[in-house]
Amino acid sequence: xxxxxxxxxxxxxxxxxxxxxxxxxxxxxxxxxxxxxxxxxxxxxxxxxxxxxxxxxxxxxxxxxxxxxxxxxxxxxxxxxxxxxxxxxxxxxxxxxxxxxxxxxxxxxxxxxxxxxxxxxxxxxxxxxxxxxxxxxxxxxxxxxxxxxxxxxxxxxxxxxxxxxxxxxxxxxxxxxxxxxxxxxxxxxxxxxxxxxxxxxxxxxxxxxxxxxxxxxxxxxxxxxxxxxxxxxxxxxxxxxxxxxxxxxxxxxxxxxxxxxxxxxxxxxxxxxxxxxxxxxxxxxxxxxxxxxxxxxxxxxxxxxxxxxxxxxxxxxxxxxxxxxxxxxxxxxxxxxxxxxxxxxxxxxxxxxxxxxxxxxxxxxxxxxxxxxxxxxxxxxxxxxxxxxxxxxxxxxxxxx
Numbered sequence: 060x061x062x063x064x065x066x067x068x069x070x071x072x073x074x075x076x077x078x079x080x081x082x083x084x085x086x087x088x089x090x091x092x093x094x095x096x097x098x099x100x101x102x103x104x105x106x107x108x109x110x111x112x113x114x115x116x117x118x119x120x121x122x123x124x125x126x127x128x129x130x131x132x133x134x135x136x137x138x139x140x141x142x143x144x145x146x147x148x149x150x151x152x153x154x155x156x157x158x159x160x161x162x163x164x165x166x167x168x169x170x171x172x173x174x175x176x177x178x179x180x181x182x183x184x185x186x187x188x189x190x191x192x193x194x195x196x197x198x199x200x201x202x203x204x205x206x207x208x209x210x211x212x213x214x215x216x217x218x219x220x221x222x223x224x225x226x227x228x229x230x231x232x233x234x235x236x237x238x239x240x241x242x243x244x245x246x247x248x249x250x251x252x253x254x255x256x257x258x259x260x261x262x263x264x265x266x267x268x269x270x271x272x273x274x275x276x277x278x279x280x281x282x283x284x285x286x287x288x289x290x291x292x293x294x295x296x297x298x299x300x301x302x303x304x305x306x307x308x309x310x311x312x313x314x315x316x317x318x319x320x321x322x323x324x325x326x327x328x329x330x331x332x333x334x335x336x337x338x339x340x341x342x343x344x345x346x347x348x349x350x351x352x353x354x355x356x357x358x359x360x361x362x363x364x365x366x367x368x369x370x371x372x373x374x375x376x377x378x379x380x381x382x383x384x385x386x387x388x389x390x391x392x393x394x395x396x397x398x399x400x401x402x403x404x405x406x407x408x409x410x411x412x413x414x415x416x417x418x419x420x421x422x423x424x425x426x427x428x429x430x431x432x433x434x435x436x437x438x439x440x441x442x443x444x445x446x447x448x449x450x451x452x453x454x455x456x457x458x459x460x
Contacts (some may be wrong), residue, residue, distance in 0.1 A: 067235070071177065071178075072199065080230065081207070102418075107165075110161065110165070134232075136167070140163055141233060142226075147222045204304045272451045273373065280374060283341055309365055310366075310368065317369055335444065341370050348433040406445065
C-alpha cells in the first residue's frame with residue numbers, strides 16, 4: 060500500500076474512534092452532573108447508539124452501496140455530526156439534549172461500516188493487514204480518555220467540553236474524508252434485491268443450531284455489556300476515583316494486548332472455550348466492581364477495567380471470526396452486518412433500557428447502591444455462561460495466523 064494512503068486510512072480510524080470515545084464514555088456522568096438525569100434518562104441517551112446501529116444497514120444498503128462513494132457520504136455525515144455535537148453543548152435540559160444526540164447517532168453509526176468499507180477496498184489483496192489500520196481506532200479512543208483525564212473535566216464538572224472536542228474532531232474527519240481514496244458504490248447497477256441489500260439472506264445461518272446458540276448468546280451478553288458503558292464512568296466518579304475516563308482507557312490498552320494473544324488461545328482451546336473465557340470475564344468484572352472500592356480494594360476496580368481486553372476480544376472479535384467462517388462467500392458481509400445489528404442494535408438496546416431501570420431501582424435518596432447495581436449483570440452473565448456451555452456444540456479449532 061502507498062504510504063500516503065496508509066497514513067490517511069490510519070488517521071481516519073484514529074479520528075473515527077476518538078470522536079466516539081471523547082463523549083460516550085463520560086456521557087452518564089455528564090447527564091448526572093448537567094441535568095441530574097435519572098437512570099431511565101441515561102438509558103434513553105445511551106440506547107440512541109442501538110437505534111443508530113439498527114438503522115445503519117438501511118443507510119449502507121440503500122444509499123452507500125448504490126448511489127454515492129463511501130468517502131463522500133462519510134465526509135457529509137461527519138460534517139453534519141460536528142454541527143449537532145456543537146449544538147448539544149447549548150442544550151438547557153434533557154428534553155433538548157435527547158433529540159440532538161439521537162439524530163447524531165443516526166448519522167454516526169453508519170460511519171463505522173463506511174470506514175471499514177474504505178479501508179478494506181484498499182486492502183483487496185491483503186485483508187489481513189486490516190488490523191494494522193484498525194488498531195489506530197483503539198489508539199484514538201485511548202487518547203480521548205487520556206485528554207479528558209489530563210484536563211480534569213470530570214472532577215471540575217466541565218464535561219460539555221468533551222462534546223466540543225468531539226465536534227472539532229468530527230469536522231476534521233469530515234474534511235479529511237474528501238481526500239481519502241475513492242470508494243465507489245459496490246452495486247451501482249442496482250441489480251441486488253432489497254433482501255440482499257439489508258443482509259436478510261444471512262438469516263439462513265440461524266438454521267445451524269450452534270450458530271443460533273452463538274447468535275442468541277451475543278444478544279444476551281450485550282445486556283450486561285450495556286451496564287459497563289452506561290454506569291462505569293459514573294460509578295468511578297461517584298466513589299471518588301479521580302481521572303476516571305483516563306483510567307478507563309486502560310481497558311482499550313489491554314484490548315490491544317489480548318488481541319495479540321488471541322491466536323494462541325484459538326489454537327490451544329478452540330472457538331468454544333475462547334468464547335467461554337470471554338463470557339466468564341464479564342462475570343468476574345462485575346463482581347470486582349461490586350466488591351471493590353476507592354480505598355484498599357481499589358485494585359479490584361483496576362483489574363475489572365483491564366479485563367475489558369478479554370471481554371471484548373475473546374467474545375466479540377472471536378464471534379466475528381466465527382461468523383466469517385460459518386458464512387458462505389456470498390453472505391460474508393451480510394453475516395457481519397447481522398451480528399452487528401444483533402449486538403450493538405438489539406442486545407444493547409435491551410441492555411441500556413434494563414440498566415436504566417436497575418439504576419433507578421437501586422438509587423436511594425440520590426445515593427447509588429452500587430453493589431446491587433453490579434451484582435445483577437454479574438448474575439445475568441453467569442446464567443448466559445452456563446446456558447452457552449451446555450448448548451454450544453461446535454468443536455472446530457480454527458486456523459488463525
